[in-house]
Amino acid sequence: DAGITQSPRHKVTETGTPVTLRCHQTENHRYMYWYRQDPGHGLRLIHYSYGVKDTDKGEVSDGYSVSRSKTEDFLLTLESATSSQTSVYFCAISEPLWDRGRGGYTFGSGTRLTVV
Amino acid sequence: LAKTTQPISMDSYEGQEVNITCSHNNIATNDYITWYQQFPSQGPRFIIQGYKTKVTNEVASLFIPADRKSSTLSLPRVSLSDTAVYYCLVGAALNQASNSGGYQKVTFGTGTKLQVIP
Numbered sequence: 001d002a003g004i005t006q007s008p009r010h011k012v013t014e015t016g017t018p019v020t021l022r023c024h025q026t027e028n029h030r031y032m033y034w035y036r037q038d039p040g041h042g043l044r045l046i047h048y049s050y051g052v053k054d055t056d057k058g059e060v061s062d063g064y065s066v067s068r069s070k071t072e073d074f075l076l077t078l079e080s081a082t083s084s085q086t087s088v089y090f091c092a093i094s095e096p097l098w099d100r101g102r103g104g105y106t107f108g109s110g111t112r113l114t115v116v
Numbered sequence: 117l118a119k120t121t122q123p124i125s126m127d128s129y130e131g132q133e134v135n136i137t138c139s140h141n142n143i144a145t146n147d148y149i150t151w152y153q154q155f156p157s158q159g160p161r162f163i164i165q166g167y168k169t170k171v172t173n174e175v176a177s178l179f180i181p182a183d184r185k186s187s188t189l190s191l192p193r194v195s196l197s198d199t200a201v202y203y204c205l206v207g208a209a210l211n212q213a214s215n216s217g218g219y220q221k222v223t224f225g226t227g228t229k230l231q232v233i234p
Contacts, residue, residue, distance in 0.1 A: 043224035104150045107159025
């Protein structure tokens with residue numbers, strides 16, 4: 001979607017290497033999120049941010065860290081990638097809910113990460 | 117956090133109306149109900165959102181009974197391009213008085229995979 005981009009779109013990496021995924025938004029939204037999507041599990045929240053340098057854990061945060069030094073960028077880092085982290089990763093931003101009819105998330109196009 | 121339950125999958129013929137129901141028995145007073153659509157290899161896309169009664173937009177209708185413990189997404193006259201996964205999401209807005217509210221710690225369920233048949 002316009003206003004939110006993820007990079008890279010695809011990545012293959014080896015077990016044990018660090019990996020950083022980037023999410024960039026141009027909407028100036030306060031909230032940003034990282035999700036992973038796996039067959040049979042739907043979308044699961046990894047970490048989210050509610051402002052610059054303000055982050056919190058989601059339900060599957062083990063093995064991941066995040067940073068947000070600017071409003072527009074939210075980075076997801078796998079410190080030492082494992083095969084269980086092979087997944088599709090989605091970044092999202094959220095809009096004000098009282099903006100009737102437009103409330104909720106806007107998602108990026110995803111990053112397909114393969115750990116071999 | 118309100119847990120949601122949806123059917124895993126549904127099939128429908130082209131041109132029919134499709135109703136997908138989501139149960140959210142533990143919905144809180146401040147929670148909104150939002151539905152998303154996801155095509156393969158894409159991120160979910162917002163369809164519709166509501167708090168109570170009925171909401172309609174150009175894509176779908178959302179029916180929410182008075183007790184708000186369930187909601188039904190209605191897609192009129194589906195086409196093959198409506199084949200997708202549909203997610204029901206329940207969550208509360210924070211800081212509604214400010215200009216930058218949003219969900220926190222909201223987790224999507226596994227969704228309903230809708231297959232439209234020619």
